[in-house]
Amino acid sequence: MTKFTDHDAYIAAAPETFQPLLVQLRAQLAKALPDAEELIMYDMPGFGFEKTIIAGYAAFSKQCGLYVSKGAIAAHADDIASAGLKATKTGVTFTQRKPIPDELIKKLALASRKDSGM
Secondary structure (H helix, E strand, O other), X not given: OOOOOOHHHHHHHOOHHHHHHHHHHHHHHHHHOOOOEEEEEOOEEEEEEOXXXXXXXXXXXXXXXXXXXXXXXXXXXXXXXXXXXXXOOOEEEEOOOOOOOHHHHHHHHHHHHHHHOO
């Protein structure tokens, strides 16, 4: 298993079709959480403070995921459904056919930050 040292390395190793989605997601998270650090935790890139991840992301073979707090997912369940996306307790999955809207990224990141008390 590859150990990633930074977001650039993670994105470069992701399936080529998902790299533009990950670049966009990273940029939107940086915009929503401008004072957060870019972290790698559990071999997954994310944004947070010290060792607390506020929002993380990942690429898999068939989809990408944005991972935030349970409360953020619950608070924006209607927005997630309206975007035609699927959610788990802590994540939203998306593809190039159904990308995650920038405004939803922002809402989820800010709600997750609020949940974490940061």
